[in-house]
Amino acid sequence: MSALLKKDWFGLGLVLIFGSILISLFKPAFISPFNLYVLMLSVSLMLVVAMSQMIIIAIGQMNLSVGAIGGLVAISFTGLMEVYSMSILPAVLIGLLIGLACGFINGYITVKTGISAFIITLATLYIFKGMNLGITEAQPFYEIPEAVKFFGNAKIFGPIPYLVIIPIIITVLMWILMNRTSLGRYMLAYGNNVQSSELIGISSTKIVIYAHVISGLLAAIGGMLVVCRLQLGTPNIGDSWLLPSFAAPVIGGAILAGGKVDVIATAFGVILVSIISQALVIFKIDPFFVQIFLGFMILLAVFINRYREYREERRTKVFSDE
């Protein structure tokens, strides 16, 4: 039990359970199958995005370009299918390749120049988003194959959407990566202390590039999943990812300075944010009050979760010392 108490996801889990019970007591519609379906959909999309940011937080950096990569891949994916009539599989592969390339660029420049990833990804954010706008001139692509649309909408059993499969697989893989593979452990070690891990013999180049490549791939997957969901490829995909991508891991106890992330707690963070924003709709909060409530709910959730580690967390910085 005390071991359980120490886990980052435990407090959040409690918040989630009690929160859900409370909401469904007032609004039974909350646990209706359709609502669960909607909840799962929004969770699955954000999950991939949060993981994409989480892995960069693990190595003590930030990736401001997640949304831009997602958007670029989303419109490339749909553009290839609409303009070049490409079939789905090659389009997906090229989409992944673009994500990989974007991530590689981020990682390579960061590690080779020693400039903070924050700055590099701020620049590449403009570059990737700029390419997106330059290519599309702000026009969406509409011609989405039926199979893609189906994947974005269909349910497997009961309220469970197909779309949730990939995010679940990704979450499991991420858990294994961060907890059971040397690569993941080295990433965390690197995030903990760059100098020490270099002295131990961990290669920064490898770690940083891998992390960014994985982040790019996940952002790419996120972008394509959103296309499945929205059934159109708009250039705006990814624009609203930045803050949620940080919020979920941080609510899940991640330390932005690096070296501490928790996959399960991050997933819980995503669910929490989704439930809060859904609750605001379900309770018919006056639109003028929505933002205020949202702010207080986030603070409240974090307070409850953080209470036990309150002193340790006191002066953690956003960025690690370089």
Next chain:
Amino acid sequence: MSDYILELNNITKNFPGVKALDNANFRLKKKSIHALLGENGAGKSTLIKIITGVYNQNEGKVFLNNQEKSFSSPNEAMNAGISVVHQERNLIRRFSVGENLMLTNLPKNNLGLIDYNTVAKESKKWLDIMELDIDPNTIVSDLTVAKMQLCEIAKALSLESKILLLDEPTSSLSPQDTKNLFALLKRLVAEQDVSIVFVSHKLEEVFEICDEVTVLRDGKNACESEQITNLNRQKLVKLMIGRDEQIIKSKKNIDFTDESLLDLQSINTDLGHKNINLNLKKGEILGLYGLVGAGRTELIKCVLGLDKINSGQILLNNKEIKIKSPKDALEKYKIGYISEDRKKEGLILMHDVLSNAGITVWSNLKKILSFLNDSIVYNKVDPYVKQLEVKTPSYQQIVSNLSGGNQQKISVAKWLASGTDILFIDEPTVGIDIKTKSYLHELIIELSLKGTSIILITSDMPEMISLADRIITMKDFKVVGETINNHNYEEMSSSIMGNIHE
């Protein structure tokens, strides 16, 4: 063919503004324990980092088993059979002890995933060899400094390399831990043909286990592979610092019946201190002795208001005071604290020498509208920095670029400058070369003669006995004994150890 396993010829290494090594030579014989000595900043750690591929030398050659080698990364050195304990702690603080020990070679199961049971088992083996009673699943950040250092050594041993480089491995170990370690090292040399490079500022240790000595002075060789049998302490000191060592003893007459300046009365703390009673007289050096983890540092931190005091009183000049924070302590009560952990708590590594040395005096020096410029600060701190002979190219040098010992001097200098009435000094000479150490000792005595009252925490028994007027022994967060110091090493040490092992 020579029988040197490791050979460095004419190594030169430049850093911006500093020439850390200047045509230095170093030869390590097989199956020997070779001491690498020198003052702070002499270039010892730099040499070790060149061997292990952390830095590349500007000039000179490295031979390993008579073959020229140049490692471009620590990994390559490790694979070539060199393991190292660096002067700085290099454990991953949020990982478990076991995982840290196995980190470079994490055991995998059939699926290629890390097998944490094996991690625990394997690492336990090395902890046992070190006679360390730590659960491999403990998170490193929960360990004491000493335990961390021991873990780090265990980690180096676990690579089973033939060459072991130890850069001040004993700096925060207790005498007992040090003894155990030495026995182990001797066994490794005898049974497994390991060759060891040993860096330390504690000369007794050097005489205890080393057979050859190389001394660096300002990056140059002061002597090279000298047999230990040809040397004695005086000679060694002279090689290192260019003059003889001065032994200082505090000779004062403290009237212990005087009113005390600072009085702790039955203090109980959140951290577990029980009924602590302590008093400090004016101008006294009060020693706080105890094995690592006795709760001395914690007690001081509670007094400074960083942790909670549950009951009891603190009296200053017989008036009860409540210290809310170190700021309070410094500004209201003129009490200062020199931390034992200079990197984390003592210094702002990324800032320059001047702002580190001046941080405690800013408040006092500020002019109208809180105006303060560099020259005001400089004038105030320069005498102290000079007095401690801090080796730095300029006041604008970033502190993290100074050698460990010089960093320590800065963290002492800033408190000297602040001119407090009461100073808590925690492990002031960890990693400090003997020359500076005697300066520091002189300084501490001089301070107390001028009327500053000092509580001195040190785990270095000789240091304690030469400096303190009165020694209080702590164990398990309790005071277990109090002795007036007669500066006789044998008598005092047996009486203190007697207190501890009662």
Next chain:
Amino acid sequence: MNNKIPNFVKTNQFGLLILVIVFICIFSFSTDGFTSRFNIYALSRVVALDIMIGLAMMVVILTGGLNLSLGALGVSAAMFGGWCMESMGIPISITIILVLAFGSFLGWINGFVTVRTGVHSFIVTLATMSIYFGFMTLLTEAEAFRKLPEAFTDFGSLKLFNKYISPLLIISVLTCFVLYYIFKYTDIGRKLIAAGANPDAAELSGISVDRMFIYCHMLSGFLAALAGIMLTARIGAAIPSMAGHLGFDWLLPAFLAPVLGGTLLSGGKVTVFGTMLGAILVTLINNGLYLIDVGEFWVRFFLGIILLGAVLLDRAREYFTVKNSIVS
């Protein structure tokens, strides 16, 4: 050898200054409108605001934290100012004081919650961003204040120095000098920096770190409010959407300027003039790209490329100067 290269050349500011000059040259030769009076005047106003926003973020980055609520806070303060002047009829000078106090107060809330709860400033300001902006929208019902005193709005369109420069730029530059003075020549400024660099060491050296962090947040609120007032004067009205939804439009410029300017994201290092030069550089490039007519849809792309080039060049400069300062 050590003194061959003056210290200033080794700094990031020098690199930025060179870049700014280079871009000014490029744009003046390759475009028609760049040096026109209208364009320079317009540039001076944009730069003024970007500097102020950048400074407001910089002083929180100093603590190793972030202030995501910057835009929301600035707009809230500006709306408060609009309300004071339009609805309450409070004189301009008093309004400005009230607005700055209000901004500092909102900053104080950020700082206080961060320090007292130990929740990360990232999350705290994420939440207060929502809260401030929500209250602002609620209370104003998204109505703009546009009947502001003429003396106030005229100030925003005043043209100085032969009609080349906006007085807003002068305010920003003055603010830079004041901040530079504070950080370089005052006790309190030094303490802010020390607390940001290593809170533990600063605390043990007798600095009240919590108080310093709160000061930083208050200063951030103050500067954001000042930026809000300046923007109000420039637009001639206090508008809820003037920094976009939730004040987001301010965030990227807020990061760009200090980060380009060499402010260390992990805290403990500020470069006031670096931030100023960073803001100037970004604004120049943006303006130049519009003038060169690369096709607006590609403006962002080229902005990114140039930014990347700029930081890489700066790194090369650093490498070069360090290499040349090694003793021989």
Next chain:
Amino acid sequence: GHGVTKVALVPGGPHPYFAAWEQAGLDAVEDFGLGKADYRVPAEWDLSQQNELIESLVGQGYNAVLVFPGDAVGTNKILGELDDAGIPTAALAGCVEQPTQAKFCFGTDTGHSAYLGTKELIKALGGKGKIAHFTGFLVDPNTTLRINAVEQAVSEAGGGVEIIQVIADIDAYEPADEKINAFMAAQGSEVDGIVTTAWVPAVVAAQALTNMGDKRIKMVGIDHDEVVLKAIKDGYVHGTMLQNPYGQGYIGSYVMDKVRQGCEFKADAPWKSTAQTDQFIDSGTVFVDISDVDTYVMAMRGISLEILETFDSTYLNCPS
């Protein structure tokens, strides 16, 4: 003696709504002999970016600017400065609030359009039912106008119609998708009609209804996104309130040229009034449902030609 007219058509930011302006400008150059009529898009949807772009356009020699106001109030300042520099301007597609230096506003009365759309919805519902309103950013003053207009239309319908929920701040696809679907899950069975008064919510709500296969809920959208039009054809969306972007760009460019040639607006010009301005010309707002969704382009063109033909005689006094 005024030189050639170089018009810049500046939208609020990158957005598909404005795409038609580009061709409209080119056609205007061709048809009316302007020097230039270029579609210039701010790199971001952000008032200061728009201001920066407009400021730089002056440097590039444009001498007339048609602008979709990034903010109904905030854009006025720059319009005033352009006026000082002798550059005529007009608000296109959306209006700026008076007092303003913009010569006129040519576009859609956003409030009125929302009002008409809601009326259509109520008609489709047979005068009673529960409706929801999805709209854009609250801080956009147009959003408040729309919320009020929808309320007014509902109150005029007597007691039969009720607004059960207003969801705002959903001008991005992903939050819109999340909130609209959450709404469908919670209130989908209660609600009878949906009115959307911003582009993104219209697209997302149309998509949601299509995905659910729900033809019971009546929805009236806005604008001409393909998703909305297709949903109308497929019967999932009742109709949409169309605007006339091509006509705005085409006629707007023409009028700017006239103004630069010295034409003045007649003192007795038949301006319309809106909540924001009383120098408004309607570029045409039409409601389109399944019956005319295929032919709306023709209808729009008809409206445009009609406005153009009578424009000189109705609004302008030109020097001979």
